[in-house]
Amino acid sequence: MPAFAEAIDSVDTTIHFSVMSTLNAPRKRGEGKRNTDTERLQILGLFSAPDFANTAPSNRRVAKQYGVSESAIRALRLKEAKIIERTNGKSKAQLDRTRRYAMAAFPELETQLHAWLMNMRRQKVSIPPNVVRHKAKSIANSFDPPLQFEASPGWLENYRRRSSVGITILHGEGGEVDKEDLELLAGLAVLSNIVATYPEHCVYNLDETGLF
Known part of the structure; x- marks a missing residue:
C-alpha cells in the first residue's frame, strides 16, 4: 500500500507540473485572439x-x-x-x-491588376479566375527585370481577401464591349483561347443558362 500511495502522489505531481507548465508557457506569435x-x-x-x-x-x-x-x-x-x-x-x-491578411509580396503588381479588373468591371465583362491569374503573370513579366512571381490558386485567394474585388470575381451581365479598348480585346482573346480547349458541351454561359 505505501508503494501504491507513493505512485499516486507521483502521478499527481506530474499532472500538476504539466498543467502549470502549460498555463505558464509563453504564448507563441499568432496564437492569440485575432480581431476582425x-x-x-x-x-x-x-x-x-x-x-x-x-x-x-x-x-x-x-x-x-x-x-x-x-x-x-x-x-x-x-x-x-x-x-x-x-x-x-x-x-x-x-x-x-476578415480576421487575418496575408500581406502582398508584390504590391505594385496587385495595384496594376486591380486597375485592370476595375476596368473590366466597368465594361461588364465576366473574368474567370484563370484569366485573372494569367493577367497577373503577364503583369509580373512586364517588369524589368521580370518578377519571380507564381500566380497560384493560393495567391489568388489571398488577393481576393485583401482587395476590394471581394470573394467573387466579376460576374457581370451582358453589356456593350468597347471595341477600341485594346487591353480589353487582348483579355477577351485570352479567355477565348482558354474556352477553346474544352468541348462545346462543357461550355456554359452562366448568365443565361441554368444547369438545373
Missing part, C-alpha cells in the same frame, strides 16, 4: 474620436476591452494608414469576416 477588420476600425476610432482628444484611452484599457495584448494594439496603431486604405470600399460583411 470591423473591430480594428473600432479600435482605431477610439484613439481618434473627439471625446478622447484630451484624454485618450490607454493601450492597456483598449487591449483588455477587445481581448488582445497591448503589443497588438500598438502594432495596430502603427499600421493605421495601411488598414484604412486596405478596408476602404469593403462591405460590412467582408469587414466582419
Whole structure:
C-alpha cells in the first residue's frame, strides 16, 4: 500500500507540473485572439474620436476591452494608414469576416491588376479566375527585370481577401464591349483561347443558362 500511495502522489505531481507548465508557457506569435477588420476600425476610432482628444484611452484599457495584448494594439496603431486604405470600399460583411491578411509580396503588381479588373468591371465583362491569374503573370513579366512571381490558386485567394474585388470575381451581365479598348480585346482573346480547349458541351454561359 505505501508503494501504491507513493505512485499516486507521483502521478499527481506530474499532472500538476504539466498543467502549470502549460498555463505558464509563453504564448507563441499568432496564437492569440485575432480581431476582425470591423473591430480594428473600432479600435482605431477610439484613439481618434473627439471625446478622447484630451484624454485618450490607454493601450492597456483598449487591449483588455477587445481581448488582445497591448503589443497588438500598438502594432495596430502603427499600421493605421495601411488598414484604412486596405478596408476602404469593403462591405460590412467582408469587414466582419476578415480576421487575418496575408500581406502582398508584390504590391505594385496587385495595384496594376486591380486597375485592370476595375476596368473590366466597368465594361461588364465576366473574368474567370484563370484569366485573372494569367493577367497577373503577364503583369509580373512586364517588369524589368521580370518578377519571380507564381500566380497560384493560393495567391489568388489571398488577393481576393485583401482587395476590394471581394470573394467573387466579376460576374457581370451582358453589356456593350468597347471595341477600341485594346487591353480589353487582348483579355477577351485570352479567355477565348482558354474556352477553346474544352468541348462545346462543357461550355456554359452562366448568365443565361441554368444547369438545373
